[in-house]
Amino acid sequence: MTELVDRLYCGERLSDSELAALIAADDKETADLLRSRADSMRQRYYGKKVFLRGLIEISSCCKNNCLYCGIRCGNSEAERYRLSKEDILSCCQQGYELGFRTFVLQGGEDPYFTDDVMCGIISEIRRLYPDCAITLSLGERSRESYQRMKNAGADRYLLRHEAASERLYRSLHPSEMSLSNRKNCLFTLRELGYQVGAGFMVGAPGQTVSDLIADLRFLEELRPHMIGIGPFVPHHCTPFANERGGTLELTLRLLGLLRLMFPNVLLPATTALGTISPTGREQGLKTGCNVVMPNLSPVRVRKKYDLYDNKICTGEEAAECRGCLQRRIESAGYFVSAERGDCIEK
Numbered sequence: 001m002t003e004l005v006d007r008l009y010c011g012e013r014l015s016d017s018e019l020a021a022l023i024a025a026d027d028k029e030t031a032d033l034l035r036s037r038a039d040s041m042r043q044r045y046y047g048k049k050v051f052l053r054g055l056i057e058i059s060s061c062c063k064n065n066c067l068y069c070g071i072r073c074g075n076s077e078a079e080r081y082r083l084s085k086e087d088i089l090s091c092c093q094q095g096y097e098l099g100f101r102t103f104v105l106q107g108g109e110d111p112y113f114t115d116d117v118m119c120g121i122i123s124e125i126r127r128l129y130p131d132c133a134i135t136l137s138l139g140e141r142s143r144e145s146y147q148r149m150k151n152a153g154a155d156r157y158l159l160r161h162e163a164a165s166e167r168l169y170r171s172l173h174p175s176e177m178s179l180s181n182r183k184n185c186l187f188t189l190r191e192l193g194y195q196v197g198a199g200f201m202v203g204a205p206g207q208t209v210s211d212l213i214a215d216l217r218f219l220e221e222l223r224p225h226m227i228g229i230g231p232f233v234p235h236h237c238t239p240f241a242n243e244r245g246g247t248l249e250l251t252l253r254l255l256g257l258l259r260l261m262f263p264n265v266l267l268p269a270t271t272a273l274g275t276i277s278p279t280g281r282e283q284g285l286k287t288g289c290n291v292v293m294p295n296l297s298p299v300r301v302r303k304k305y306d307l308y309d310n311k312i313c314t315g316e317e318a319a320e321c322r323g324c325l326q327r328r329i330e331s332a333g334y335f336v337s338a339e340r341g342d343c344i345e346k
């Protein structure tokens, strides 16, 4: 197995069966080597820098009914909120003062946030913070909508593909949603000049090793600037309440593989990874991750953006969360970069 890690490290393309062997390798020797090779690859491209993204969760209202997600429209227990433009701008102001140079506006697919509403918010952030990147994560929209928001000043868009295998995608989503539309959205975003983030959950119910290979192959085709992955974590009010969650070990293995396959990609150590293990994000950083996304949402809504059970960082003020993450980053041997943190060219 160690030979496969080294071949990846040297830039070789592995076959499906070789990737499958690495994904399934649960021995310590492979894990240790993957970690150290992924870390030297990240340092070759990004040094010890970690980029911060201030996450503003603008709405917990969602018209979709994805089976895994706590804010699915079918969950009548979910508490719904949406932030006003003033709320969002005050999060940005706080974030700017705390040193953030990227704001991520993320929310469910909420029909309230029409193109006009979004463009009003985006252009105001653009005017007030010309040196910051504006990232959107608002799900599937039309080409025209993506274009208008780009023109208003958005730079980046996060849209996890969730599962590149048709069978798995279908089993995680209601029949109104389709993998082909999801993929089309991602290719459209790329074409329009957004820096694009895709990604998937690790250990989703029914996910096999070949499904994960399909994810890696799809990412090779899309060549996104950022790849967001985290363990699936069950939410008690969803059809997957009693399913098993994804493991730390498998998530770290995939993070290491991603860093070696996509050396210059932006790779976040996600909140879900920090949720399943107290040192999850630190271990992610040591296995190739170079981005973290502290929460900038107003504390009063934090618990309502309830994608999965036991989500961390729901009680802390933005400054506390920022400080906590900085300590964690430094304890893992890295430092917080003050830059916008764009993806570097290969």
Ligand code: 5AD
Pocket (backbone or CB within 6 Å): 068, 069, 070, 160, 162, 200, 201, 230, 231, 232, 233, 234, 235, 272, 307, 308
């Ligand atoms: N466990 C882990 N991640 C989840 N997401 C949604 N629900 C869950 C869950 N139960 C992820 C999805 C989505 C992102 C915002 O959060 O991948 O794209």
Ligand code: FES
Pocket (backbone or CB within 6 Å): 294, 295, 312, 313, 316, 320, 321, 322, 324, 325
């Ligand atoms: Fe948010 Fe620690 S990172 S409280």
